[in-house]
Amino acid sequence: MKQGDREVTEYYTEMLGLWQDLDLSCEEESECTRDSVRFKKKMENERVFEFLTGLNHKLDDVRSRVLSRRSLPSIQEVFSKVR
Numbered sequence: 001m002k003q004g005d006r007e008v009t010e011y012y013t014e015m016l017g018l019w020q021d022l023d024l025s026c027e028e029e030s031e032c033t034r035d036s037v038r039f040k041k042k043m044e045n046e047r048v049f050e051f052l053t054g055l056n057h058k059l060d061d062v063r064s065r066v067l068s069r070r071s072l073p074s075i076q077e078v079f080s081k082v083r
Contacts, residue, residue, distance in 0.1 A: 002054045008083045015051055048072050055082065 001018070003011040049072075052063045062082050066073065073081075 003056045012079050019047055045072050047075050048078050
């Protein structure tokens with residue numbers, strides 16, 4: 001999904017809705033807590049990348065700053081930096 005003509009807030013809200021639907025349909029059972037934590041972090045990182053790649057080009061500077069960090073912030077932190 002791309003931001004297109006939408007405001008960042010609208011784009012983010014739509015992405016959150018899609019991710020929530022996916023979370024409900026793909027509940028992951030893990031063998032241990034460590035597996036669950038790793039899985040959640042992996043999903044969070046994938047969502048950060050997905051959100052950032054869908055942003056309009058005028059936000060390239062913010063996207064570059066977020067991606068240049070040693071570890072990726074949460075999707076909520078990324079949204080707060082973008083809007």
